[in-house]
Amino acid sequence: GITLTQTVFTVGVGLTTAANTALVYSTSPVWGMLLGFALGLERPRLAGILGICLSLVGVGFIVYGGLDFAGTSLVGDALILAAAVFWGSYTVLSLGLLERYPPISLAAYSMILGGLVAFPLSLLDPHTLDPAAIDATTWTAAAYSMLFSSAFGFAAWGWGVSRAGANRVLIYQYLVTLIGVSAGIVLLGESFGPGQLIGAAVIVAGVYLAKR
Template sequence: MGKISGHILAFMSVFFWSALYVSVKIILDYLSPFELLILQFIFGYILLFMMKPKIVKLPLKEEALFAISGLCGISIYNLFLNLAIEQTYASNVSIIIATAPLFTGIFAFSLGVEKPYRNFFIGFILCIVGIIVLSYGGGEAIGFNPFGDILALISAIGWGAYSVAIVGIMNKKHNIIIATRKIIFYGILFLIPGFFIFDFKPQWQELLAPMIACNFIFIVLFPSALCFLMWNKATLLIGAVKTNIYVYLTPIITIIVAMIAIDEKLGFYGILGVILTLCGVIIGEYRGKNHTPH
Protein backbone atom coordinates (compact mmCIF):
# COMPACT_ATOMS: atom_id res chain seq x y z
CA MET A 1 0.00 0.00 0.00
CA GLY A 2 2.89 2.32 0.82
CA LYS A 3 4.40 1.87 -2.64
CA ILE A 4 1.04 2.60 -4.33
CA SER A 5 0.73 5.76 -2.24
CA GLY A 6 4.26 6.75 -3.28
CA HIS A 7 3.39 6.44 -6.97
CA ILE A 8 0.15 8.41 -6.50
CA LEU A 9 1.96 11.21 -4.62
CA ALA A 10 4.72 11.35 -7.26
CA PHE A 11 2.15 11.59 -10.06
CA MET A 12 0.13 14.29 -8.26
CA SER A 13 3.29 16.34 -7.64
CA VAL A 14 4.32 16.15 -11.30
CA PHE A 15 0.76 16.94 -12.43
CA PHE A 16 0.62 20.21 -10.47
CA TRP A 17 4.23 21.11 -11.29
CA SER A 18 3.47 20.58 -14.97
CA ALA A 19 0.48 22.91 -14.78
CA LEU A 20 2.86 25.39 -13.11
CA TYR A 21 4.59 26.11 -16.44
CA VAL A 22 1.44 27.64 -17.90
CA SER A 23 0.64 29.65 -14.74
CA VAL A 24 4.21 30.99 -14.53
CA LYS A 25 4.11 31.98 -18.20
CA ILE A 26 0.98 34.04 -17.49
CA ILE A 27 2.35 35.71 -14.34
CA LEU A 28 5.73 36.58 -15.87
CA ASP A 29 3.91 39.26 -17.86
CA TYR A 30 3.41 41.06 -14.54
CA LEU A 31 6.32 39.95 -12.30
CA SER A 32 9.99 39.29 -13.06
CA PRO A 33 11.26 35.69 -12.58
CA PHE A 34 13.09 36.72 -9.40
CA GLU A 35 10.12 38.62 -7.96
CA LEU A 36 7.85 35.64 -8.56
CA LEU A 37 10.32 33.21 -7.02
CA ILE A 38 10.80 35.23 -3.84
CA LEU A 39 7.09 35.88 -3.36
CA GLN A 40 5.93 32.34 -4.10
CA PHE A 41 8.33 30.74 -1.63
CA ILE A 42 7.89 33.31 1.12
CA PHE A 43 4.14 32.70 0.98
CA GLY A 44 4.79 28.95 0.65
CA TYR A 45 6.99 29.06 3.77
CA ILE A 46 4.29 30.96 5.70
CA LEU A 47 1.70 28.38 4.66
CA LEU A 48 3.85 25.49 5.89
CA PHE A 49 4.67 27.34 9.12
CA MET A 50 0.95 27.77 9.77
CA MET A 51 0.51 24.02 9.25
CA LYS A 52 3.29 23.17 11.74
CA PRO A 53 4.48 26.19 13.80
CA LYS A 54 7.48 24.52 15.38
CA ILE A 55 11.21 25.36 15.11
CA VAL A 56 13.64 22.42 15.16
CA LYS A 57 17.42 22.77 15.56
CA LEU A 58 19.55 19.97 14.13
CA PRO A 59 23.27 18.99 14.18
CA LEU A 60 25.43 20.93 11.72
CA LYS A 61 25.86 17.92 9.40
CA GLU A 62 22.10 17.51 9.02
CA GLU A 63 21.58 21.24 8.58
CA ALA A 64 24.16 21.13 5.76
CA LEU A 65 22.07 18.51 3.95
CA PHE A 66 19.00 20.75 4.25
CA ALA A 67 21.07 23.67 2.94
CA ILE A 68 22.22 21.65 -0.10
CA SER A 69 18.62 20.58 -0.76
CA GLY A 70 17.42 24.19 -0.51
CA LEU A 71 20.19 25.42 -2.82
CA CYS A 72 19.55 22.77 -5.49
CA GLY A 73 15.79 22.26 -5.24
CA ILE A 74 14.61 25.81 -4.51
CA SER A 75 17.28 28.29 -5.55
CA ILE A 76 18.90 26.69 -8.62
CA TYR A 77 15.96 24.67 -9.94
CA ASN A 78 13.26 27.31 -9.56
CA LEU A 79 15.31 30.42 -10.40
CA PHE A 80 16.66 28.96 -13.63
CA LEU A 81 13.22 27.49 -14.37
CA ASN A 82 11.56 30.90 -14.14
CA LEU A 83 14.36 32.55 -16.14
CA ALA A 84 14.04 29.86 -18.82
CA ILE A 85 10.26 30.23 -19.07
CA GLU A 86 10.73 33.99 -19.57
CA GLN A 87 13.16 33.32 -22.44
CA THR A 88 11.37 30.52 -24.27
CA TYR A 89 8.10 28.57 -24.56
CA ALA A 90 6.59 26.86 -21.49
CA SER A 91 6.24 23.57 -23.41
CA ASN A 92 9.86 23.82 -24.54
CA VAL A 93 11.07 24.18 -20.94
CA SER A 94 8.93 21.26 -19.78
CA ILE A 95 10.56 18.99 -22.37
CA ILE A 96 14.09 19.88 -21.21
CA ILE A 97 13.15 19.57 -17.53
CA ALA A 98 12.03 16.04 -18.36
CA THR A 99 15.73 15.07 -18.59
CA ALA A 100 16.02 15.57 -14.80
CA PRO A 101 15.61 11.83 -14.04
CA LEU A 102 18.81 11.16 -16.00
CA PHE A 103 20.75 13.41 -13.64
CA THR A 104 18.94 11.91 -10.64
CA GLY A 105 19.99 8.44 -11.79
CA ILE A 106 23.59 9.53 -12.43
CA PHE A 107 23.88 11.19 -8.99
CA ALA A 108 22.09 8.34 -7.17
CA PHE A 109 24.10 5.57 -8.85
CA SER A 110 27.43 7.44 -8.48
CA LEU A 111 26.89 8.12 -4.78
CA GLY A 112 25.62 4.62 -4.07
CA VAL A 113 22.21 5.89 -2.95
CA GLU A 114 20.53 3.38 -5.28
CA LYS A 115 21.78 0.50 -7.44
CA PRO A 116 21.71 0.85 -11.24
CA TYR A 117 19.23 -1.37 -13.05
CA ARG A 118 18.81 -2.14 -16.74
CA ASN A 119 15.17 -1.09 -17.16
CA PHE A 120 15.96 2.44 -15.97
CA PHE A 121 18.25 2.95 -18.96
CA ILE A 122 15.85 1.28 -21.41
CA GLY A 123 13.00 3.41 -20.10
CA PHE A 124 15.18 6.50 -20.21
CA ILE A 125 16.04 5.96 -23.90
CA LEU A 126 12.37 5.41 -24.76
CA CYS A 127 11.38 8.56 -22.85
CA ILE A 128 14.03 10.69 -24.54
CA VAL A 129 12.93 9.43 -27.97
CA GLY A 130 9.35 10.20 -27.00
CA ILE A 131 10.28 13.68 -25.79
CA ILE A 132 12.18 14.39 -29.04
CA VAL A 133 9.20 13.23 -31.11
CA LEU A 134 6.92 15.27 -28.85
CA SER A 135 9.06 18.36 -29.44
CA TYR A 136 8.39 18.04 -33.17
CA GLY A 137 4.71 17.33 -32.70
CA GLY A 138 3.80 19.77 -29.96
CA GLY A 139 2.67 22.50 -32.31
CA GLU A 140 3.89 26.07 -32.65
CA ALA A 141 4.43 26.39 -28.91
CA ILE A 142 7.72 24.47 -29.11
CA GLY A 143 10.82 25.91 -30.73
CA PHE A 144 14.58 26.24 -30.33
CA ASN A 145 16.03 28.93 -28.08
CA PRO A 146 19.68 28.21 -27.10
CA PHE A 147 19.85 30.58 -24.12
CA GLY A 148 16.49 29.54 -22.71
CA ASP A 149 17.31 25.86 -23.30
CA ILE A 150 20.63 26.13 -21.38
CA LEU A 151 18.85 27.80 -18.45
CA ALA A 152 16.29 24.97 -18.43
CA LEU A 153 19.08 22.36 -18.51
CA ILE A 154 20.78 23.95 -15.46
CA SER A 155 17.40 23.80 -13.75
CA ALA A 156 17.09 20.08 -14.57
CA ILE A 157 20.58 19.36 -13.15
CA GLY A 158 19.63 21.23 -9.96
CA TRP A 159 16.51 19.10 -9.60
CA GLY A 160 18.49 15.90 -10.15
CA ALA A 161 20.84 16.85 -7.30
CA TYR A 162 17.92 17.82 -5.04
CA SER A 163 16.18 14.49 -5.64
CA VAL A 164 19.21 12.61 -4.33
CA ALA A 165 19.92 14.95 -1.41
CA ILE A 166 16.32 14.64 -0.18
CA VAL A 167 16.77 10.87 0.28
CA GLY A 168 19.21 11.44 3.15
CA ILE A 169 16.77 13.84 4.81
CA MET A 170 13.70 11.61 4.43
CA ASN A 171 15.59 8.58 5.77
CA LYS A 172 16.12 10.49 9.04
CA LYS A 173 12.33 10.34 9.62
CA HIS A 174 11.96 14.09 10.18
CA ASN A 175 8.46 15.53 10.26
CA ILE A 176 7.81 16.06 6.56
CA ILE A 177 6.21 19.51 6.95
CA ILE A 178 9.05 20.83 9.11
CA ALA A 179 11.65 19.26 6.81
CA THR A 180 10.09 20.78 3.68
CA ARG A 181 9.77 24.17 5.37
CA LYS A 182 13.43 24.07 6.39
CA ILE A 183 14.45 23.27 2.80
CA ILE A 184 12.42 26.24 1.55
CA PHE A 185 14.02 28.45 4.23
CA TYR A 186 17.52 27.64 2.97
CA GLY A 187 16.34 28.09 -0.60
CA ILE A 188 15.16 31.61 0.21
CA LEU A 189 18.42 32.27 2.08
CA PHE A 190 20.51 31.35 -0.98
CA LEU A 191 18.35 33.67 -3.10
CA ILE A 192 19.28 36.76 -1.05
CA PRO A 193 22.31 37.62 -3.28
CA GLY A 194 19.79 37.90 -6.11
CA PHE A 195 18.59 41.21 -4.64
CA PHE A 196 21.94 42.70 -5.73
CA ILE A 197 21.53 41.33 -9.26
CA PHE A 198 17.82 41.52 -10.05
CA ASP A 199 15.27 44.27 -9.46
CA PHE A 200 12.64 43.60 -6.82
CA LYS A 201 9.78 46.02 -7.36
CA PRO A 202 6.63 43.89 -7.58
CA GLN A 203 3.53 45.66 -8.85
CA TRP A 204 1.20 44.62 -6.04
CA GLN A 205 -1.89 46.07 -7.70
CA GLU A 206 -1.35 43.78 -10.71
CA LEU A 207 -1.59 40.72 -8.44
CA LEU A 208 -5.12 41.71 -7.43
CA ALA A 209 -6.50 41.11 -10.93
CA PRO A 210 -8.66 37.92 -10.71
CA MET A 211 -6.75 35.88 -13.31
CA ILE A 212 -3.32 36.82 -11.90
CA ALA A 213 -4.47 36.30 -8.30
CA CYS A 214 -5.84 32.81 -9.09
CA ASN A 215 -2.64 31.75 -10.84
CA PHE A 216 -0.48 33.16 -8.03
CA ILE A 217 -2.54 31.38 -5.34
CA PHE A 218 -2.22 28.13 -7.32
CA ILE A 219 1.59 28.54 -7.53
CA VAL A 220 1.91 29.26 -3.79
CA LEU A 221 -0.50 26.56 -2.65
CA PHE A 222 0.66 23.64 -4.80
CA PRO A 223 4.06 23.96 -6.57
CA SER A 224 5.62 26.05 -3.79
CA ALA A 225 4.35 24.12 -0.77
CA LEU A 226 2.09 21.06 -1.02
CA CYS A 227 3.88 19.51 -4.03
CA PHE A 228 7.16 19.49 -2.14
CA LEU A 229 5.44 17.68 0.74
CA MET A 230 4.00 15.06 -1.62
CA TRP A 231 7.26 14.68 -3.55
CA ASN A 232 9.38 14.25 -0.42
CA LYS A 233 6.96 11.64 0.96
CA ALA A 234 6.97 9.79 -2.39
CA THR A 235 10.79 9.75 -2.36
CA LEU A 236 10.70 8.14 1.09
CA LEU A 237 8.20 5.50 -0.03
CA ILE A 238 9.59 4.44 -3.43
CA GLY A 239 13.09 5.97 -3.72
CA ALA A 240 14.61 8.85 -5.68
CA VAL A 241 15.03 7.09 -9.04
CA LYS A 242 11.50 5.67 -9.22
CA THR A 243 9.95 8.94 -8.08
CA ASN A 244 11.86 10.91 -10.70
CA ILE A 245 10.68 8.66 -13.53
CA TYR A 246 7.37 10.54 -13.25
CA VAL A 247 9.17 13.72 -14.32
CA TYR A 248 9.12 12.25 -17.83
CA LEU A 249 5.37 12.96 -17.84
CA THR A 250 6.00 16.70 -17.45
CA PRO A 251 5.91 17.66 -21.15
CA ILE A 252 2.83 15.52 -21.76
CA ILE A 253 0.85 17.12 -18.93
CA THR A 254 2.13 20.61 -19.75
CA ILE A 255 1.11 20.35 -23.39
CA ILE A 256 -2.35 18.99 -22.44
CA VAL A 257 -2.86 21.83 -19.94
CA ALA A 258 -1.62 24.32 -22.56
CA MET A 259 -4.09 22.86 -25.08
CA ILE A 260 -6.94 23.43 -22.65
CA ALA A 261 -5.79 26.79 -21.24
CA ILE A 262 -4.34 28.53 -24.31
CA ASP A 263 -5.68 26.42 -27.18
CA GLU A 264 -2.42 24.80 -28.33
CA LYS A 265 -2.64 21.91 -30.81
CA LEU A 266 -1.15 18.40 -30.67
CA GLY A 267 -0.55 16.57 -33.98
CA PHE A 268 0.22 12.96 -34.91
CA TYR A 269 3.88 13.15 -33.81
CA GLY A 270 2.81 14.72 -30.55
CA ILE A 271 0.48 11.80 -29.84
CA LEU A 272 3.23 9.31 -30.80
CA GLY A 273 5.62 11.12 -28.46
CA VAL A 274 3.10 10.85 -25.62
CA ILE A 275 2.76 7.07 -26.17
CA LEU A 276 6.53 6.51 -26.30
CA THR A 277 7.09 8.58 -23.15
CA LEU A 278 4.37 6.71 -21.23
CA CYS A 279 5.87 3.36 -22.30
CA GLY A 280 9.28 4.59 -21.11
CA VAL A 281 7.84 5.52 -17.70
CA ILE A 282 6.25 2.08 -17.28
CA ILE A 283 9.40 0.18 -18.33
CA GLY A 284 11.73 2.43 -16.33
CA GLU A 285 9.62 1.91 -13.20
CA TYR A 286 9.87 -1.89 -13.38
CA ARG A 287 12.96 -3.38 -11.74
CA GLY A 288 11.99 -7.03 -11.64
CA LYS A 289 11.58 -9.30 -8.64
CA ASN A 290 15.27 -9.42 -7.76
CA HIS A 291 15.76 -5.67 -7.60
CA THR A 292 14.69 -3.55 -4.68
CA PRO A 293 15.49 0.09 -3.99
CA HIS A 294 17.83 1.05 -1.18
Protein backbone atom coordinates in the same frame (compact mmCIF):
# COMPACT_ATOMS: atom_id res chain seq x y z
CA GLY B 1 18.21 22.10 -4.84
CA ILE B 2 15.02 24.14 -4.57
CA THR B 3 16.75 27.46 -5.28
CA LEU B 4 18.50 26.17 -8.40
CA THR B 5 15.46 24.28 -9.64
CA GLN B 6 12.95 27.09 -9.17
CA THR B 7 15.23 29.87 -10.43
CA VAL B 8 16.26 28.07 -13.60
CA PHE B 9 12.74 26.70 -14.14
CA THR B 10 11.10 30.12 -13.80
CA VAL B 11 13.47 31.75 -16.28
CA GLY B 12 13.19 28.83 -18.69
CA VAL B 13 9.40 28.63 -18.72
CA GLY B 14 9.28 32.25 -19.86
CA LEU B 15 11.37 31.39 -22.91
CA THR B 16 9.54 28.31 -24.17
CA THR B 17 6.03 26.83 -24.23
CA ALA B 18 4.16 25.21 -21.35
CA ALA B 19 3.97 21.96 -23.33
CA ASN B 20 7.72 21.87 -23.98
CA THR B 21 8.34 22.74 -20.33
CA ALA B 22 6.24 19.82 -19.10
CA LEU B 23 7.78 17.36 -21.54
CA VAL B 24 11.44 18.29 -21.04
CA TYR B 25 10.99 18.51 -17.26
CA SER B 26 9.61 14.97 -17.30
CA THR B 27 13.16 13.67 -17.74
CA SER B 28 13.89 14.30 -14.04
CA PRO B 29 13.47 10.57 -13.16
CA VAL B 30 16.28 9.78 -15.59
CA TRP B 31 18.65 12.24 -13.91
CA GLY B 32 17.70 10.94 -10.49
CA MET B 33 18.53 7.42 -11.61
CA LEU B 34 21.81 8.56 -13.17
CA LEU B 35 22.85 10.16 -9.87
CA GLY B 36 21.84 6.98 -8.09
CA PHE B 37 24.23 5.07 -10.36
CA ALA B 38 27.05 7.54 -9.66
CA LEU B 39 26.57 7.39 -5.87
CA GLY B 40 26.25 3.63 -5.80
CA LEU B 41 22.64 3.77 -4.62
CA GLU B 42 21.52 1.75 -7.62
CA ARG B 43 23.46 -0.70 -9.76
CA PRO B 44 23.76 0.25 -13.44
CA ARG B 45 21.68 -1.99 -15.68
CA LEU B 46 21.60 -2.26 -19.44
CA ALA B 47 17.88 -1.39 -19.49
CA GLY B 48 18.54 1.67 -17.35
CA ILE B 49 21.35 2.92 -19.56
CA LEU B 50 19.30 2.36 -22.72
CA GLY B 51 16.34 4.14 -21.12
CA ILE B 52 18.48 7.17 -20.29
CA CYS B 53 19.77 7.35 -23.87
CA LEU B 54 16.25 6.98 -25.26
CA SER B 55 14.93 9.78 -23.05
CA LEU B 56 17.67 12.10 -24.28
CA VAL B 57 16.65 11.31 -27.86
CA GLY B 58 13.08 12.24 -26.91
CA VAL B 59 14.23 15.58 -25.55
CA GLY B 60 16.03 16.16 -28.84
CA PHE B 61 12.80 15.61 -30.77
CA ILE B 62 10.94 18.08 -28.55
CA VAL B 63 13.59 20.77 -28.81
CA TYR B 64 13.95 20.33 -32.56
CA GLY B 65 10.18 20.26 -33.06
CA GLY B 66 9.74 23.59 -31.25
CA LEU B 67 12.94 25.25 -32.44
CA ASP B 68 12.79 28.83 -33.65
CA PHE B 69 15.51 30.68 -35.55
CA ALA B 70 15.79 33.33 -32.83
CA GLY B 71 16.98 30.66 -30.43
CA THR B 72 14.65 31.72 -27.61
CA SER B 73 12.84 28.38 -27.43
CA LEU B 74 16.15 26.52 -27.52
CA VAL B 75 17.48 28.48 -24.54
CA GLY B 76 14.24 27.93 -22.64
CA ASP B 77 14.27 24.19 -23.31
CA ALA B 78 17.92 24.00 -22.20
CA LEU B 79 17.10 25.78 -18.93
CA ILE B 80 14.15 23.48 -18.26
CA LEU B 81 16.42 20.50 -18.90
CA ALA B 82 18.86 21.89 -16.33
CA ALA B 83 15.98 22.31 -13.85
CA ALA B 84 15.03 18.66 -14.44
CA VAL B 85 18.59 17.62 -13.60
CA PHE B 86 18.52 19.69 -10.39
CA TRP B 87 15.12 18.32 -9.32
CA GLY B 88 15.99 14.68 -9.99
CA SER B 89 19.24 15.13 -8.06
CA TYR B 90 17.51 16.92 -5.18
CA THR B 91 14.97 14.11 -4.84
CA VAL B 92 17.69 11.46 -4.56
CA LEU B 93 19.89 13.52 -2.23
CA SER B 94 16.97 14.32 0.09
CA LEU B 95 16.54 10.65 1.05
CA GLY B 96 19.06 10.91 3.89
CA LEU B 97 17.43 14.03 5.30
CA LEU B 98 13.97 12.47 5.13
CA GLU B 99 15.20 9.69 7.39
CA ARG B 100 15.91 12.29 10.09
CA TYR B 101 13.30 15.01 9.55
CA PRO B 102 9.53 14.96 8.86
CA PRO B 103 8.63 15.84 5.23
CA ILE B 104 6.76 19.02 6.24
CA SER B 105 9.78 20.25 8.25
CA LEU B 106 12.21 19.50 5.43
CA ALA B 107 9.95 21.31 2.96
CA ALA B 108 9.72 24.34 5.26
CA TYR B 109 13.46 24.52 5.90
CA SER B 110 14.24 24.01 2.21
CA MET B 111 11.94 26.85 1.14
CA ILE B 112 13.17 29.22 3.86
CA LEU B 113 16.84 28.60 3.07
CA GLY B 114 16.09 28.64 -0.64
CA GLY B 115 14.35 32.00 -0.27
CA LEU B 116 17.29 33.46 1.62
CA VAL B 117 19.63 32.38 -1.17
CA ALA B 118 17.30 33.52 -3.95
CA PHE B 119 16.62 36.98 -2.51
CA PRO B 120 20.10 38.42 -3.21
CA LEU B 121 19.91 36.97 -6.71
CA SER B 122 16.61 38.76 -7.31
CA LEU B 123 18.34 42.09 -6.64
CA LEU B 124 20.46 41.49 -9.74
CA ASP B 125 17.35 41.62 -11.93
CA PRO B 126 17.24 45.02 -13.68
CA HIS B 127 13.43 44.96 -13.82
CA THR B 128 11.57 46.74 -11.03
CA LEU B 129 8.42 45.27 -9.50
CA ASP B 130 5.46 47.54 -8.81
CA PRO B 131 2.95 45.62 -6.65
CA ALA B 132 0.22 48.15 -7.46
CA ALA B 133 0.49 47.33 -11.16
CA ILE B 134 -0.12 43.60 -10.63
CA ASP B 135 -3.72 42.56 -11.34
CA ALA B 136 -5.86 40.22 -9.23
CA THR B 137 -5.37 37.30 -11.62
CA THR B 138 -1.60 37.44 -11.21
CA TRP B 139 -1.86 37.69 -7.41
CA THR B 140 -4.20 34.68 -7.42
CA ALA B 141 -1.77 32.70 -9.54
CA ALA B 142 1.10 33.64 -7.21
CA ALA B 143 -0.90 32.61 -4.13
CA TYR B 144 -1.82 29.29 -5.76
CA SER B 145 1.84 28.68 -6.60
CA MET B 146 2.99 29.43 -3.05
CA LEU B 147 0.31 27.44 -1.21
CA PHE B 148 -0.30 24.44 -3.44
CA SER B 149 2.61 24.05 -5.86
CA SER B 150 5.27 24.96 -3.28
CA ALA B 151 4.14 24.44 0.34
CA PHE B 152 1.78 21.50 -0.13
CA GLY B 153 3.55 20.13 -3.21
CA PHE B 154 7.04 19.92 -1.65
CA ALA B 155 5.69 18.48 1.61
CA ALA B 156 3.63 15.83 -0.21
CA TRP B 157 6.56 15.00 -2.49
CA GLY B 158 8.87 14.57 0.51
CA TRP B 159 6.29 12.38 2.26
CA GLY B 160 6.04 10.17 -0.82
CA VAL B 161 9.83 9.88 -1.17
CA SER B 162 10.19 8.94 2.50
CA ARG B 163 7.57 6.19 2.13
CA ALA B 164 8.18 4.79 -1.35
CA GLY B 165 11.69 5.89 -2.30
CA ALA B 166 12.96 8.39 -4.85
CA ASN B 167 12.84 6.25 -7.97
CA ARG B 168 9.24 5.13 -7.50
CA VAL B 169 7.98 8.62 -6.65
CA LEU B 170 9.81 10.25 -9.57
CA ILE B 171 7.66 8.19 -11.94
CA TYR B 172 4.67 10.32 -10.91
CA GLN B 173 6.42 13.26 -12.56
CA TYR B 174 4.46 12.17 -15.64
CA LEU B 175 1.22 13.39 -14.09
CA VAL B 176 2.84 16.84 -14.12
CA THR B 177 3.69 16.32 -17.77
CA LEU B 178 0.14 15.32 -18.69
CA ILE B 179 -1.40 18.26 -16.83
CA GLY B 180 1.18 20.75 -18.13
CA VAL B 181 0.79 19.77 -21.77
CA SER B 182 -3.01 19.70 -21.54
CA ALA B 183 -3.16 23.09 -19.80
CA GLY B 184 -0.83 24.63 -22.37
CA ILE B 185 -3.02 23.45 -25.23
CA VAL B 186 -6.43 24.16 -23.65
CA LEU B 187 -5.74 27.35 -21.66
CA LEU B 188 -2.96 28.98 -23.67
CA GLY B 189 -3.83 27.76 -27.15
CA GLU B 190 -0.38 26.32 -27.72
CA SER B 191 0.25 24.07 -30.69
CA PHE B 192 1.52 20.53 -30.29
CA GLY B 193 3.43 19.47 -33.38
CA PRO B 194 4.70 16.09 -34.61
CA GLY B 195 8.14 16.68 -33.09
CA GLN B 196 6.71 17.18 -29.61
CA LEU B 197 4.39 14.18 -30.02
CA ILE B 198 7.22 11.87 -31.07
CA GLY B 199 9.46 13.25 -28.34
CA ALA B 200 6.79 12.67 -25.68
CA ALA B 201 6.36 9.05 -26.74
CA VAL B 202 10.12 8.44 -26.82
CA ILE B 203 10.64 9.99 -23.36
CA VAL B 204 7.86 7.89 -21.84
CA ALA B 205 9.30 4.76 -23.45
CA GLY B 206 12.79 5.67 -22.23
CA VAL B 207 11.80 6.18 -18.60
CA TYR B 208 9.62 3.06 -18.64
CA LEU B 209 12.61 1.07 -19.90
CA ALA B 210 14.93 2.68 -17.35
CA LYS B 211 12.61 1.85 -14.46
CA ARG B 212 11.95 -1.78 -15.40
